[in-house]
Amino acid sequence: MDHQDEPTGRGGVETFDARSPSRRRFLKSMGVSGLAAATAPAWTQIAQASQASPEPVEPQQDGAPAEGEQQITLTVNGQQHVLNVVPNAVLLDVLRLRLGLTGTKKGCDHGQCGACTLHVNGVAVNACLSLAVSHDGDEITTVEGLASGDALHPLQQAFWEHDAYQCGYCTSGQLMSAAAVLNNPDIDSSDAALREALSGNICRCGAYKNILAAVQDARGRMEGSS
């Protein structure tokens, strides 16, 4: 398979970061809970720092599109961006490279692993098989938009407590799939239904057991709070 990396030049999107690249940002992008679980003191410090609210992504406002580009408006985690993109720019790449929202992961780039799962207008989809131009006007929620301020989403809290990951690479996709599943009245609350509904999120570390426990726990918390 052709695992083309982040596209460059004519064929893709320009690399531009809305926020200054920093080690902290990189660590943060690995997920708040992943770091908090680490035990070394140096990491604890970073982990604490990373529990602060994420730095907001600055709203992007591109000027007139160059030839061959199209101007689109994306509302990402409540923030509106006006972006010029080439037709073959993939939504996943635009979020990661243009907006610096690297929480959404690229695993297979072919719809097979679920690492790139995010919500478009509230529906979970694979961002790697989505053209950015095709989402003009849409509302996107990524894992960065799951917490509200400093308060972790019940799913994030439950993943942390249940150690529902090992390397953490699949975690944001798992969280976004689970968030959609818990909002879907068509999916019953049995373990079997949950496993089936989440089967599009592959975990190479095999954390499935803890993921399932975390999602069921979060379901309880969310029902308890509503």
Next chain:
Amino acid sequence: MRAFDYSRADSAERAIASHRDGAQASYLAGGTTLLDLVKLDVMQPSRVVDINRLGLDRIETLDDGRVRIGALVTNTALASDERIKRDYAVLSEALMSGATTQLRNKATTAGNVMQRVRCPYFRDGVSACNKREPGSGCAAIGGFNRSVHAVLGTSEHCIAMHPSDMCVAMAAIGATVNVEGPNGSRDIDFLDFHLLPGDDPAREHALEADELITHVTLDAPIGGSRSGYLKLRDRASYQFALASSAVIVAVEGGTIRDARIALGGVGTKPWRAREAEQSLIGQPAGERSFQRAAELALQGAVPYRQNAYKIPLGKQAVVRNLTTLTA
């Protein structure tokens, strides 16, 4: 991914005109087949015509009892529609057995009908493959052909199975593909839509140049019937069928009044088994009749190096589905 130009159409006419303009144009629905294969450079459009905003996303019951599904209705929306779950359980089950939650949320009805084969030699972009590169040969015939290759409807030029679950249910139900093109609209019987590979595996369906699928219309449901989809695969979820069966059956007083059977995973197209159906009508609903139907359903099957198991597995898919539905 290769560069292409992009246009979004707001009507079927505009979409067709825009498709006609582009030298190598592809319609874009959910993109789960198209973008996958463009990334692999197996599909090479120079223009992509986005049809997501054509308003073809409704499911309607027609006066004659048929159900008309807009081309852009997602697999999720179709599977969870109350009418479909009630009157066409086989279709809802087939859809839910396919792909993953995220993919079904994107995948559309027409896109699913038009999905391409999963043969690894087709996808790798380099092997001999008559479908991708006519005349280059077929690497699958002497190569790996265990899981995504067929035993029914193959030719010496291509043995790739049709991978869709949804289409197997539609083949059993009976349906019409409604298309619109530069020369107006026409209807294609669902069973005539997908073509056998024959001498020309690159030609996969009955659409003419620039034609757009606008709807798929299901035949009216068979009164008093039960239906279901049984998919047998390497793991319990998220895998293409090794063999599957879509069965609709109506039983009265222990006797089979009507039956429809189609097979997936074993055929180069969604495989309707008419002789098997005929053999059941008027027979007692029981093991003997089911076994005979299963034999007829797999009649003429040709095994390849690694997939001979699909013949008994396909038969078993028929017998077990019938057994469950008539229990």
